[in-house]
Amino acid sequence: MEITANWYLILSAVLFSIGVVGLLIRRNPLVMFMCVELMLNAVNLSFVTFSNALNDVGGQVAVFFVLVVAAAEVVVGLAVIVAIMRRRPTATADDLSVLAG
Amino acid sequence: MVDIIVFVVSAAIILTGAIGVIAARNPVHSALMLVMTLFGVAVQFVAQEAHFLAAVQVIVYAGAIVILFLFVIMLLGVDKAEELDVGRLTAQRPMAFLAGAGVLASVLVSLLAGDESITGAREVGRAIIGGEDEADFRQIGRLLFTDYVLAFELTAILLTIAVVGAVMLARRVRGEAVDADTYLPEQARRRRIRETPVLLRTPVVETSDDMAEANSGGGE
Amino acid sequence: MSLTSLLAFTEAPAEIVTSPVDDLVFLIPLFPLLGFVALLIGGRKLGEPMAGWLATAACGGAFAMTLVVFAELVSRDYTQRSINQTLFEWVPAGEFSVDIGFLADPLSIAMALFITGVGTLIHLYSIGYMHGDVNFSKFFLYLNLFVAAMLLLILGDNLLLTFLGWEGVGACSYFLISFWFTKDANATAGKKAFVTNRIGDWGFMVGIFATFFTFGTINYVDLTDGAMEGVAQSTITAISVLFFIGAIGKSAQLPLYVWLPDAMAGPTPVSALIHAATMVTSGVYLMTRLNPFLAASADWVPSMIAWVGVGTALFAATIAVAQNDIKKVLAYSTVSQLGYMFLAVGVGAYTGAIFHMITHAFFKALLFLGSGSVIHGMHDEQDMRKMGGLKKFMPITAATFIVGWLAIAGVPPFSGFWSKDEILVFAWNENPGLYVVGLITALLTAFYMSRQVFMTFFGEPRFAHSGSEAAHGVEGHGEAGEMAEVGAGGAAGELAESSAGGAGTALATTSAAVATMDADPGDGDHADHHGDDHAHAGDPHESPWTMFVPLIVLSIAAIVAGGLNLPFTKDLHFLEHWLEPVIHENEAKLGFKGGTKWVLALIAIAAGAIGMMAAAAVYLKGRVDPAKIELPVLAKGWGLDAAFSSFMGGPGRWLFAFLAWFDANVIDGIVNGTAALTSGGGSLLRRFQTGYLRNYAFGLSIGAIATVAYFISRTAL
Structure with missing residues (x-):
């Protein structure tokens, strides 16, 4: 038996789905953020897989950019969370619903 | 055979970590589980000849991002157990699993569609050349500074902006404005928080007890 | 240029x-x-x-x-x-x-x-x-x-x-x-x-x-x-x-x-x-x-x-x-x-x-x-x-x-x-x-x-004026006298005008009495001087110098x-x-x-x-x-004015009534209907804006699934 690209891609799909479920069921904004990281990793994994399978290094470059943007996003996102948490230390994502129409 | 073992083990690590992230009651545990997943992904990168990315994955993700998460958790003192009940959105959990299943199904269907390409993507012909001289990071570097140089520079600007924005967002402003309409001095006193404004609409009265309790447990 | x-x-x-x-x-x-x-x-x-x-x-x-x-x-x-x-x-x-x-x-x-x-x-x-x-x-x-x-x-x-x-x-x-x-x-x-x-x-x-x-x-x-x-x-x-x-x-x-x-x-x-x-x-x-x-x-x-x-x-x-x-x-x-x-x-x-x-x-x-x-x-x-x-x-x-x-x-x-x-x-x-x-x-x-x-x-003269014309002696006044006449007369007449203008009953004598007393300070001596002449202010008088x-x-x-x-x-x-x-x-x-x-x-x-x-x-x-x-017929301006009015009051009025009805119902109806539609649609749509982050995330994932499903269906068919 040989490990084909499909194995990696299925793993990536499962990882992504776990991230989705986590994002939807957790209420702690920090954990929700981690779930987003999970999904990004799933995508990165599929990028590398395709890069390897299609013999194209462009996929790896895409991963590089995803990493950079993820880093920037985490920095800003965490700063937002800090700003919120400083005012309301116990807030969950559900408590922050002031934008309700 | 070795590669199967590597794959299975790393996949197990990844999935265990991922489930751990979404299932752990304590955010610190979630963060540690996330590190586990990231390491598993790094292993799979290596398995697919992406050595540079594997290294970056460990250094940036595990080394920087997760550490940042932990910093924030410790700084805010929210490293207490979160009740995993459904909360206010009662239908959210079944719908979440439904959505997860939907995503999984749609991706799997597109994978198993066979030879037909779902998105119409084709290789673009930047072949990975084996050998010592043409290591993957060499090729990535060449691409970054030729074809993707504009995007690369833009990410530099993006990072700068992100840093500045983070500083602006997170810094403590002296005499921070308090929205008088929403500031509830009663609750603030009960929670023994001085000069910490309550943000806008506070939770309904029934949860305020929990929060006060949780807060005192968290330690200021 | x-x-x-x-x-x-x-x-x-x-x-x-x-x-x-x-x-x-x-x-x-x-x-x-x-x-x-x-x-x-x-x-x-x-x-x-x-x-x-x-x-x-x-x-x-x-x-x-x-x-x-x-x-x-x-x-x-x-x-x-x-x-x-x-x-x-x-x-x-x-x-x-x-x-x-x-x-x-x-x-x-x-x-x-x-x-x-x-x-x-x-x-x-x-x-x-x-x-x-x-x-x-x-x-x-x-x-x-x-x-x-x-x-x-x-x-x-x-x-x-x-x-x-x-x-x-x-x-x-x-x-x-x-x-x-x-x-x-x-x-x-x-x-x-x-x-x-x-x-x-x-x-x-x-x-x-x-x-x-x-x-x-x-x-x-x-x-x-x-x-x-x-x-x-x-x-x-x-x-x-x-x-x-x-x-x-x-x-x-x-x-x-x-x-x-x-x-x-x-x-x-x-x-x-x-x-x-x-x-x-x-x-x-x-x-x-x-x-x-x-x-x-x-x-x-x-x-x-x-x-x-x-x-x-x-x-x-x-x-x-x-x-x-x-x-x-x-x-x-x-x-x-x-x-x-x-x-x-x-x-x-x-x-x-x-x-x-x-x-x-x-x-x-x-x-x-x-x-x-x-x-x-x-x-x-x-x-x-x-x-x-x-x-x-x-x-x-x-x-x-x-x-x-x-x-x-x-x-x-x-x-x-x-x-x-x-x-x-x-x-x-x-x-x-x-x-x-x-x-x-x-x-x-x-x-x-x-x-x-x-x-x-x-x-x-066809107006009721008191006194004989000789008493006025307006003609043949010297220049100074004329000026004085004007000063006092003007003041008197104007007051009479302002006091009785609307009522239309100019009580000349009373106004004149007021006028002599109230004349401008500058014209005061003139007024005194000519007080006799203007005892009857009902008579026409020359206007002030301005x-x-x-x-x-x-x-x-x-x-x-x-x-x-x-x-x-x-x-x-x-x-x-x-x-x-x-x-x-x-x-x-x-x-x-x-x-x-x-x-x-x-x-x-x-x-x-x-x-x-x-x-x-x-x-x-x-x-x-x-x-x-x-x-x-000439005094009435050949009746043209009246013809306009009777047309506008008659057939014209029906047209105006119709236009008013059209404006109130059709035009306003369109405008108000648009407003009602917008606000109704808005209040319907605002229910989707729950403010809950997780609801939005759910919406996103549904969107992602739908997108992929679209591509799959496109390939399968």
Whole structure:
């Protein structure tokens, strides 16, 4: 038996789905953020897989950019969370619903 | 055979970590589980000849991002157990699993569609050349500074902006404005928080007890 | 740049002259505007008479500025007499760009000169006339605003700016007609003027749209004869007719003249300034300014203008014969004279039109101010049947009024003769039919004006006046005595007026008693001195100096203004030479020799003489019963006004009711329905905005699934 690209891609799909479920069921904004990281990793994994399978290094470059943007996003996102948490230390994502129409 | 073992083990690590992230009651545990997943992904990168990315994955993700998460958790003192009940959105959990299943199904269907390409993507012909001289990071570097140089520079600007924005967002402003309409001095006193404004609409009265309790447990 | 295009018809494109005055044109309308603003802010504080003096100074400043610009233009070479100053871009909208810019060329400056000049005099006059009015400063505020708007109309370098002034003078006209708005009739007259003018404004507006659509510009300097080339004649004809509709409304021609006689409800200085000298002539100005349009449109357009003009002239003159209100006669006379100006425009005698406009401004302002003086002296009596013999009581008013009468009746060498004669000569040149109607009108004009003068100033007094005439001893006073008379008499009369104006029961004796006590400190000793004479203030009296000085100045102008364009030799055609850069080739040329001219002039003189003699026979000698001439149908203005009302009250009303229904249900229904739809849709959609982050995340994942599902389905099918 040989490990084909499909194995990696299925793993990536499962990882992504776990991230989705986590994002939807957790209420702690920090954990929700981690779930987003999970999904990004799933995508990165599929990028590398395709890069390897299609013999194209462009996929790896895409991963590089995803990493950079993820880093920037985490920095800003965490700063937002800090700003919120400083005012309301116990807030969950559900408590922050002031934008309700 | 070795590669199967590597794959299975790393996949197990990844999935265990991922489930751990979404299932752990304590955010610190979630963060540690996330590190586990990231390491598993790094292993799979290596398995697919992406050595540079594997290294970056460990250094940036595990080394920087997760550490940042932990910093924030410790700084805010929210490293207490979160009740995993459904909360206010009662239908959210079944719908979440439904959505997860939907995503999984749609991706799997597109994978198993066979030879037909779902998105119409084709290789673009930047072949990975084996050998010592043409290591993957060499090729990535060449691409970054030729074809993707504009995007690369833009990410530099993006990072700068992100840093500045983070500083602006997170810094403590002296005499921070308090929205008088929403500031509830009663609750603030009960929670023994001085000069910490309550943000806008506070939770309904029934949860305020929990929060006060949780807060005192968290330690200021 | 624009200067050269304006002068494109000249042979050698001379170099552009610049001078510091180029940048000062905007000051002309700015002065009265500043006066308006100052009065708006501090008018009530200033009170009487400072508010009036401020307004007069503002208008005088504009006059001085106009003189400066005029002197600059005169000093220039004939081809360079145009200053185009652009202040800033007003409406930048794609290709459509309108500047706040002023065009000082011979036409606009000629008009600005008499507008500011006559305007200043009327401001001065108003200080006396409006004495004691509760809204004294408000009156001058409106007057200043009017002058500013009128100057904007004249000096604006594009149609839109002219339209702005056009609407501005219309609004001021409305304010001033219904100045004494507590009386229902005055308010109604104001509304009538406003609504009737709107009909004309419609034509003007659509004309502007059509001009821009056709030529891509609304700047006068670009709308030259050259611009007309290559444009379909039917288009230009349509535009000309639209502008003519605008001019009809503003200049009170048939059939839209009905508002002007009613506009006499306003204070008399307003009638003089707005409804005789300036505003009503803006239609003639517009036609003159747009002479390239008329020249390039179909031949029937100028003919139509001429016939409408001469028709209005005759029509209004017949009505004027039967009017008994001193101001109504002058109002119909104004309509008639404006008809002459349109006749002149129609036959291509633009110079004649402007010439008559200027002389008319002088003598009609003079007549109106004189009638105001009479009304003032008669304590608000306007009915000529209750006057008579006033020349003994009001010598200065009478003398100046007689000058105005001779001018309008066409007696040489008074100014009216020259301008009217020029128009009639050109009318003969165009069509003898026009000439004959114009001549009959001239005869009628002489008749009704003579009738007015005879009824007012000559004959036996028909009002109840106490004491014998000898007791007055007004005639033969020395100068000082006359002044004193004026001072005390003016104060007494005005108080009587203000105390009893509305009630209409002037209790003369009591007012007089108050007046002697309350006379101005400066006039105090005079008042004492002449106290005996004025024990009976019910008698007519001469007006204060602020009122008769303008009368004297205007009467001098009415005598000599004919010198602007004497017909004897080419060298004496000052006005024609002056206006040539604006009108240039579109001025009609006479097709006959000088001899015919003299014959026509003699006929005109004869007609005037016949009219005056007829009037003398009827009203001085009493040989014919006036009732035979003053037919009721004429007094009612041929019933045209009533016909309008009955149409609008009858069939018209159904249309209005339908339109109101349509507006309330269909138009409002669409608007309200749109609003209801939007707000309903919004409140439906707002339910999706729960504010819960996780709900949004769920929406995102559903979207992601749907996207992938779409791609899958596309491949599978």
